[in-house]
Amino acid sequence: MAKTIHQATLAGGCFWCIESAFNALQGIESAYSGYAGGHMQNPTYKAVCEGDTGHAEVVRINYDADQLSYRDILEIFFALHDPTQLNRQGNDVGTQYRSAIFYHNDEQKAVAESLIKELAEQDIWPDPIVTEVTALSNYHQAEDYHQDYFRNNPQNQYCNMVVAPKLAKFRQKFAARLKD
Template sequence: MANIQHATLAGGCFWCIESAFNSIEGVISAFSAYAGGQTANPTYEQVCDGTTGHAEVVRVNFDADKISYRDILEVFFALHNPTQINRQGNDIGTQYRSEIFFHDNEQKKVAEQIIDEIELEEIWSSPVVTEITALNNYYQAEDYHQDYFSKNPQNQYCNMVVAPKLAKFKKKFASLLKS
């Protein structure tokens, strides 16, 4: 019986984050979604206009007997720049913020520990701005956003942003990839 747990993470465009997590051993599924805002059942267009308070997030469903929450967060911090406020590269707005939405107090504790370690090790030249918040107002994104990168490899954004990010990720985390 699998020890299924969930992580909900915001680190810029959800297409990038989702694609990476779906390629990791122990991850059962990763879905693009929205969380943290006040608008019920938001659309992509509403989230993009920046008035809903929601972030683009990825819900990672994983087998904790195969990969730990800590490992999930270490991948998360390697996939984006956690020192940028409300942006990742050219994606700008509160919907692209860096945020960990914890599901329980143990996840909150692990997230705080990892951020403390990152700061102590001075991995980034600027302070980490990743927010740690209890999961609230979670909504799965529209179907066309799910597994977007693999379904739309010809998309210009995917070619210019997602593909290079995934290539770098796969090189760094080769030992974690599904065979």
């Protein structure tokens, strides 16, 4: 039986964290680090980090829609980062680290806006949600060395101090959804 593969593109701070988490989930075919939403054609990591390309660090997720819904993807996304921090996640500061949902179609836009409204009404965070919901534009996959970065660079200090604790918390919360 053929799988029904859909895509989601999300920005929630450093793409190494988000990509590593999604690649660990059942129903995820692949998750790739990339850039989206900016004005620069063919952005590089260095240019995006300088903060004036308009791009956000994103993760492009290919998922089996028979196993996970788009809403499931977004619920996990909101558990992975703080959607109330404007243009930052923790010590990573700049528009490239903004919280954003880059929708691929009107259905994804509606699901995202509905979920954000529900989450805001639940008053989970002390501050308002600032996650932008915008049409996907100017997507570029990041350089090869960014793909599976956490797995390939376990001794990296940032990975040990930021990514590993975030993933440990994620794995505990979503243990039943992890790949074997």
